[in-house]
Amino acid sequence: QVQLVESGGGLVQPGGSLSLSCAASASRFNLYRMAWYRQAPEKQRELVASLTTDYSTNYADSVKGRFTISRDNAEKMVYLQMNSLKPEDTAVYYCNAQIFNNDYWGQGTQVTVSS
Numbered sequence: 001q002v003q004l005v006e007s008g009g010g011l012v013q014p015g016g017s018l019s020l021s022c023a024a025s026a027s028r029f030n031l032y033r034m035a036w037y038r039q040a041p042e043k044q045r046e047l048v049a050s051l052t053t054d055y056s057t058n059y060a061d062s063v064k065g066r067f068t069i070s071r072d073n074a075e076k077m078v079y080l081q082m083n084s085l086k087p088e089d090t091a092v093y094y095c096n097a098q099i100f101n102n103d104y105w106g107q108g109t110q111v112t113v114s115s
Contacts (some may be wrong), residue, residue, distance in 0.1 A: 001025075001095050001104075002024060002025060002026045002032075002104040003024070003025040003104075003107035004022055004023070004024050004025075004096075004105065005022065005023045005095075005106055005107070006020060006021065006093065006094070006095045006105055006106045006107065006108060006109040007020070007021050007022075007023075007109060008020040008021050008109060009093060009109030009110045009111045010110075010111070010112070011112045011114065012085055012111070012112070012113055013113070013114070013115050014085060014086060014087060014113055014114075014115055015084060015085065016085050016099050017018070017038055017081070017082060017083045017084075017085065018060045018067045018082045018085065018111060019037075019079060019080070019081050019082070020036065020080040020082070020093055020095075020109060020111075021079055021080065022034070022036075022077065022078045022079070022080075022095030022106060023035035023076065024076045024077070024078070024095075024097060025076070026076065026097060026099075026104075027070060029073055030053060030073040031053060031077040031099055032053070032097045032098060032099045033048035033050060033051070033052050033053060033070055033094075033097070033098045033099070034050070034051050034069075034078040034095070034096065034097055034098075035047060035048075035049065035051065035069075035096040035097075035098070036048040036049050036050075036069060036078075036080045036092045036093055036094070036096070037093070037096055038089075038091035038092065038093045038094065038096060038111075039091055039092050039094070039097055039108075040060070040088075040090060040091040040092075043091075045094070046060065047060055048060050048063055048067065048069075048080070048093070049063065049067055049068075049080060051069045051070070051071055051078065054115050055071075057069055062088070063082075063089075066079040066082065066083050066084045067080060067081065067082050067083070068080070068083075068087075069081075071084075078095060080093070082090050082111070085111075085113045085114070086113060087113045087114060088113075089111060089113050090111060090112050090113050091110075091111060092104055092108040092109065092111075093108060093110075093111050094107075
């Protein structure tokens with residue numbers, strides 16, 4: 001069983017920055033594809049960014065050039081640096097770990113972008 005714990009959410013003004021962190025308990029963390037998803041009120045959960053085991057990245061069009069996903073295999077951490085935040089980025093952000101078609105989720109952290 002993999003446990004994921006997110007942190008770093010909060011309230012930020014438009015144009016500001018936030019950094020999210022996700023701590024994983026996986027024993028072979030380096031074998032997991034890691035990703036961040038988000039879910040806004042009354043909307044479906046959507047992929048924000050993913051990072052494979054060979055460090056290939058994929059971003060939603062809406063966040064390209066503003067968000068950066070990274071990982072530290074030694075520390076079993078994954079990060080999401082969010083810059084130039086917009087009100088439409090407001091959502092609960094979830095950390096996801098995937099291996100062999102098994103998905104694991106964190107509890108989520110709220111990000112609110114508002115003046």
